[in-house]
Amino acid sequence: MNQKSNSRIFVIALVCLLTFSFINVTVASAASQKVDLHKIDKLLKKIRKYKFGDSREKLTELSAVLRSAGNSPDVLLQIERRFDNFLNSKATFAGKQFICHKLSLIGSEASVPTLSKLLVDPKTSDMARYALERIPGAKVNETLVAALSQTSGKTRIGIINSLGVRKDAMAISTLGQFVSDSDAATATAALAALGNIAQPDAASILENAIATTSGQVRVTALASYLKVADNLTASGKLKDAISVYEKLVGPDVPASIRVAAFRGQFKADGDGAGSYLLKVIKYGDPQVKKVAIQLVRELPQKDRLGQIAAELPNLCPKNKVQLITALADVGDHSVRDVVLKATTDENKNVRLAAIKALASLGEVVDVELLAKIAASADRDESGAASESLSLLRGNDVDQTIIMAIPSADAKVKVALINSLGARDATSAVDNLLKSTNDPDQKVSKASIKVLAELASPKYMPQLLDVLVNCKSDAERNDAIMTVTNVAHKISDEKNQAADVIAKLEQVQDKDARIALLRVLGKVGDEHALPILKKALRNEDQDVQIAAIRALSDWPTANPINDLLQIAKTSTNTRNQVLALRGFIRLIKLESDRPEKESIALYQQAMALAKNAGEKRMVLSGLGELRTVAALNAAMGYLPNDELKTEAEMASFKIVRRLRRDHPKDARKALQKIISTTKNESLKKDAEKELQRIK
């Protein structure tokens, strides 16, 4: 052949090759996206040398290309062929493991021949299984079964596991050959795989294993047999299932399997489940009895519930608690009497369970009993009864509680009143207003407190009367909170204090006026500010103090300068200290003020502070800031022995907030804290924080 002919052949070959390549390297996926097979080839070439720890760029890129391939079988097959070639090459372990993972997602039976080679090699068997376990098709199962005879030890166990994962019923007899393997690990794997497959065909193999093995192998056989029975139940073969369960409740079966078999039997028993449960609760061994009680919740018919509940007195305290709790969950009122009796059981845990159960099983007639227990000295029982009283359902329950109040003794009254609050019984407001006059202060206080929750703004006049007529400071403090709370319910937020201001104009009594001033501060209606500022100049010091306190309670920083002025100028120590504390509190409130201004205010407060208490408050406030200036300000107090602890804590809190944006300053501050603090716990925390910055 001459050179010319050679050239012609070469050109033809090149054209053919290019044409072939063109046809094959770019294919359209179902999503009409082009998949660049050339790119895949290039990436595979790189991945061939991939080792753990190398850049993952090429792997990520391949994943992205695969995503663009979509679900089109034709495209995926072409990619799969390339993966097969890759796995047959001398690629690295890490590269092959990655490609096997990809095959696990897109692979088909076409990959099985290649994977089967990797499967029988102990070094690559796992990665082959990662792919094979996810690839559908009988061919995979056949390959796995065939590989069992070519492998041993851990490799073979892995393959057995895979057959179990794939639930391959065709493999049952093959797996059966391994349940008596001299290697116990292999035998157990085979039994576990049969459990995963859970088909009746495995029953005889499993029965035989149960009869002939011991220890963990036998336990695995029992557990797998149990799964066969569960599978029979799921497929509606209840009689067959029950016959298996019956074989698993014997005394030579571990308790956990017995329990599960009992449960299975109960679920499969349909109409007979109730009587079966009753029998076990009466006569069963402790482990199974416990579960039988648990299963009361799942009884398909409730006709046996009464008989089961009637067994309560015959049970031990632990089982009693369990049964009462189960009956409460079922919530069938027909068993109420049994539970009611248990509220007087000699065992406290039983009593407690019964009291709690009345929340769902109790009726309106139980109000009195629950209130009495709620008023009793035992805190646990009292708490449980209060809870049940608050949850008791029924149209008449609120009214029954209200009617019971007048004739009850003081402690019971308190319990009843508190329950009205918990029940959100707004219909009780009028009655509660009356009981604010109860001669027993516990009752009046409870009524005032509960009114805070239940009273609507329309009751404000009556509540203000309650406030101004309080007989003690304790009552008055509660009434202040109640009136404040109800004022906050007024929808017009700018006029929440109108009634209070009006009342203040009518009232002359000093204690009452002071109480009303306190309310004004807590409500924070701007209309009240001039009144409070005027009160600062009242000649009566008690009124002045009330005004300072009210302004200190103000919900915004509006009166901050008034308080600062008093803190600066007052000659009365008490007024000065109270105003200063109020001033510090108002600096801490949320505002639009730049942080450097807050720092300046804190520095002013520090300068005005005459004792350690206020100085510590300043540092605590500084600790809420998040700037370097705040950090420097807090750090500045570290040398002060009196304030060192608070300065450290404040600095540390600031550091935690600014370490990301100001690592240098944070590091410096932490190093200083670590080197000087005597607080070991803080030191450790600071060291951890420093570690994070590094």
Next chain:
Amino acid sequence: MTDNKKMDRREFFRNGAGLAIAASVFPTIVPSTVFAKSAAVLPGNKITMGCIGVGWQGTSNMNNFLKEPDVRVVAVCDVDKDHLENARNLVNKKYGNQDCAVYHDFRELLARDDIDVVSLGLPDHWHAIPAIAAAEAGKDIYGEKPFSHSLVEGRAMCNAVKRYDRIWQTGSWQRSQSNFRFGSELVRNGRIGKVHTVEVGLPSGHTDFAGTKGQDKFTTPPKELDYNFWVGPAPYLPYAKSHVHKNWRWMLQFGGGQLMDWVGHHLDIAHWGLGLEYTGPIEIEGHGDYPRDGHYDTATKYRIHTKYATGVEIIIAGGYPEIRGGTKWIGEDGWIWVNRGGRIEAEPKSVLQEKIRPEDIHLYHSPGHWRNFIDCVKTRKTAIAPAEVAHRSATPGHLGQIAMLLERKIYFNPDTEEIIGDPEASRMLFNSMRAPWNVKI
């Protein structure tokens, strides 16, 4: 009955035979280096506990159980000897004795008949196997969120807990906090009208919890750590400091990133408020920023949109500032937002003044998350965060992860727990396990 049959499980493991035999479902394990003592005689009426996995979260849970007067921690287990030693010292210090037994292998601890309950504090890839083994051994279980490392594993765990009638409590402790319960009760009782959207804001990025981020060089594992056991059922990867304690969660083969770390908290609360605790989404789509390089491969920023059969849309996002951290239910008449630190906000604000009345729906009231578990072990009442609920809370996370990795919308049947019409996505519902480990499905 043969003599062998009479041998109890503990004895079986102690004489060594059990170690070999158990390895069919479980690998052949390191010979017992364990120093297990016979259990001391315990004061009656205590719940005996074994703690498996006593690193960061495991120790935190253990410390909570140590505070309970009716619990006695009798054994601890970890594949890191330093963790083990630390946990043993904590227990012994608490009880003023030297009785706490230590185990390297969880199967030995589970074989003890005198242990009633176990607390599992393990990395995600180790959630299913010990949980199912514990259920099979008749132990009640406190386990961590996310419930499982894959949806199929989660279903297997639920089945085992149900089959053996075990009490299960998940570490979704927000359920035991009053603000989360109150917010959920308000939503459940219609106080903000029909809810059409829920925003679930989760953290983003790869927080360097262990201070090991970037320490990616492959080295010989430290002598205190049995690294092969630690990797267990996950695909093998050489040891690097950045892979293990605390930061394992940033690698998909061991954990699920911020998404899976938190979905068992704020999404769990979202479900609670909506009464969707026993179902799942029907449509899921999302986008995740997965690092293209480096050892950590979980999404650093993500946004998942899920739709439920009720019509509600739940958006799960990390790294999107417009989705505020926590759970926000948005209804026709307002919204309610809850987060940690007792925080609860609403619009209109008056919603928060509402009371849950006797005739309203009252959600489960737990006196404390760890306490609730112990109470339920005693009363056999279902705990506040049971297995099935935890599984359903993890489900949108698993599905979201699949949708993001495949970058396409997926459709899900929550009744059959199958992905519809997407074979590739369906295959991602289950992770294969390295031999000889296996999960009992």
